Amino acid sequence: MHTRTSQFAAAVAASALSQLALSQTPSALSQTPASPNLARNLAAQCANCHGTNGKSVTEVASLAGQNAPVIVQKMKDYREGKLPATVMTQLARGYSDEQVALMADYFSRQSK
Amino acid sequence: MNTINRRDFAKSVGALSLISAAGVSGCASIGAVSSAKAxxxxxxxxxxxxxxxxxxxxxxxxxxxxxxxxxxxxxxxxxxxxxxxxxxxxxxxxxxxxxxxxxxxxxxxxxxxxxxxxxxxxxxxxxxxxxxxxxxxxxxxxxxxFMLESLPGLASPEARSKVLAAWKAGPETVALRNQLVAMKDGGVFAIHIPKAPFRCPPGPYERACQIAWYFQREKPKSKVLILDANEDVQSKKGLFTKAWNGQFKGLIEYRNNQEIQDVDANTNTLKMTFGDDLKADVLNVLPPMxxxxxxxxxxxxxxxxxxxxxxxxxxxxxxxxxxxxxxxxxxxxxxxxxxxxxxxxxxxxxxxxxxxxxxxxxxNPTPMATNTCYSFIDDKNVVHVASVHHYDAKQKTMLSVTGAGGLSPEQNALEGVYANSWAKSIWADMLA
CATH class of the missing domain: 3.50.50.60 (FAD/NAD(P)-binding domain)
Incomplete structure (x- = not known):
């Protein structure tokens, strides 16, 4: 019931809103993510501290508009303990290289 | 709902709100409604x-x-x-x-x-x-x-305005602060913690620290009594107990396995399941949730x-x-x-x-989530617990990522700055 209702509602909504096209960030990666909005969804986890879409409203670093390779390297350094931090060394170890690359790509495309 | 023929439905497509409001039987009449913009x-x-x-x-x-x-x-x-x-x-x-x-x-x-x-x-x-x-x-x-049926003495709003929970921030937070300010030096503040699970696992222990910090400066003869229905501290145990045995030594007493039968709001008394009744000058009860x-x-x-x-x-x-x-x-x-x-x-x-x-x-079949939770020991020094969670398709639940997350090594002022930033940032992420 649950799944069928969901699919049903989705089908109806799709017909009713044929013009609706949500913005999707094209991934620079060759590998297609399972969900077209995966990079956006992953990056949204960072917003609690780094601001919506990576635009910080505090002294915590903005991620919006940063170079993707820089973000990737920082995450790698946090993960390996080369870059000291209070929380990021612990959080960085929760993500795969592919996930970090998706998030970094997403943030690099956001306006500063 | 699942018996409806999808093609019939498509004829009357649009006006999702009307479809919803009218229910299934209303489909036939909806076709006449112009609804391209719905x-x-x-x-x-x-x-x-x-x-x-x-x-x-x-x-x-x-x-x-x-x-x-x-x-x-x-x-x-x-x-x-x-x-x-x-x-x-x-x-x-x-x-x-x-x-x-x-x-x-x-x-x-x-x-x-x-x-x-x-x-x-x-x-x-x-x-x-x-x-x-x-x-x-x-x-x-x-x-x-709150599951107030388990504490009949807190059934009335009057009782709950005297023995406060202050576990939803707002007027009760201010009222509890006022009770603390009005309390005589040498008084006892007691907080009762229900069995887990409850909202904000480290919250009661942070509260004990904050009130001890207040007493230390303003009412040094006073005492904070933590009465925990659980067997042990539910979050950041080592970090909290270090503060209780350190800077708040003599100000905070922690007691585990403190189950209560009821509360007498008139006399600020906890009716303990085992042992004597316990009275406090300011009594703060977090009912089961x-x-x-x-x-x-x-x-x-x-x-x-x-x-x-x-x-x-x-x-x-x-x-x-x-x-x-x-x-x-x-x-x-x-x-x-x-x-x-x-x-x-x-x-x-x-x-x-x-x-x-x-x-x-x-x-998205692979959602991820983080948690970062700061607790203030005093007005500047803070401890955190962090974790990363991923969806496990086999178990159909979120599991914490092995090897990620952790605690502060010890309380520190840098995380005090970050905790305030966290608040400013997450409030903006929700509301700005």
Whole structure:
């Protein structure tokens, strides 16, 4: 019931809103993510501290508009303990290289 | 609903809200209604960490193509995280309050009112003032309510205004602060902690620190008594006990396995299950908690009749289709705390899923979530616990990522700065 209702509602909504096209960030990666909005969804986890879409409203670093390779390297350094931090060394170890690359790509495309 | 022929339905397509309001039998007449501009409707109940985030992100990510209404009974958001600092005296209630006005720029309609119930078949939600709203997807983020049936002495509002919980930030936070200020030096503040699970596992222990910090400066002969129904400290144990045995030595006493039978509000007395009654000058009782009323009273509390089971990909209730639940009302996944940060993450995963469900897209099969939870020891020094959670397709739940997350090595002032930044940032992520 649950799944069928969901699919049903989705089908109806799709017909009713044929013009609706949500913005999707094209991934620079060759590998297609399972969900077209995966990079956006992953990056949204960072917003609690780094601001919506990576635009910080505090002294915590903005991620919006940063170079993707820089973000990737920082995450790698946090993960390996080369870059000291209070929380990021612990959080960085929760993500795969592919996930970090998706998030970094997403943030690099956001306006500063 | 599942018996309807999809092709028949397509003839009358559009006007999702009308379809919802009219129900299945109304389909035939809907075809006549011009509805090319009808947007799917999402109604969110509860403007806290979960609900406000979901409302903002659905409106923002759908670029206004989904109609979002946020129903919230309070005029402004008051944060539970950091509210213990109001008790300690280093922050005011104004410091932890945020207006809802910032959501308007995303197109979120903010309705100041109390949602009382909903009809999941007709897809309508009712407000206390008699308003009825139609929805295509309903998102409930109602937080917690108390299981007062287990404490008859707190049944009346009068009793609860004397023996406060102050576990929903707002007027009760201020009232408890006033009780502490009015207390004589040499008095005893006692906090009773219910058996887990409860909202904000480290919260009671942070509260004890904040009040001890206040006593230390203003009322040094006074004492904080922590009466925990649990066998042990539920979060950040080593970090809290270090402070209790260190800077707050002699000010804080911790007692485990302290179950209570009832509370006598007239005399500020706890009726203990074992041992003598216990009286305090200021008594703070956190009653056992369950999912918020609108969830618990409408059959969504299918986990031990207390919390709500959801599909972790969409946050849709496993009890009632079309209704999504966020935050502290959930039957948590393993190692997932009932925290504001977590509710904000629920809100975003749910927002993404609801947009996909309403627009025929693909629901993300691999959601991730983080938790970062700061606790203030005094006005400047802070400790944290952090974790990362991923969806496990086999177990159909969120599991914490092995090797990630952790605690502060010790309390420190740098994290005090970050904790204040965290608050400013997450409030903006929800409401600005």
């Amino acid at each position: 947007k799917p409707k999402v109604v969110v109940v509860g403007g806290g960490y979960g609900g406000a985030t979901a409302a903002k992100y659905i409106a923002m990510w759908s670029e206004g193509k989904i109609d979002v209404t946020l129903i919230e009974r309070d005029a402004q958001f008051v944060s539970c995280p950091l509210s213990n600092l109001v008790l300690g005296g280093s922050k005011s209630i104004g410091d932890i309050s945020v207006a809802y006005g910032g959501l308007a720029k995303y197109g979120v309609k903010h309705l100041n009112g109390e949602a009382t119930g909903f009809n999941a078949t007709k897809k309508t939600i009712f407000l206390a003032d008699g308003t009825t709203l139609a929805y295509d997807r309903l998102i409930l983020s109602p937080g917690i309510d 369950r999912a918020g009323n609108i969830a618990a009273m409408n059959g969504l509390n299918n986990a031990n009749k207390r919390w709500c089971h959801v599909d972790w990909l969409t946050y849709e209730s496993t009890a009632v289709p079309g209704v999504h639940i966020l935050g502290d009302s959930l039957q948590v996944a393993p190692a997932m705390p009932k925290s504001g940060h977590m509710a904000n993450q629920h809100g975003k995963i749910c927002a993404a899923a609801v947009i996909e469900l309403l627009t025929g897209g693909v629901v």
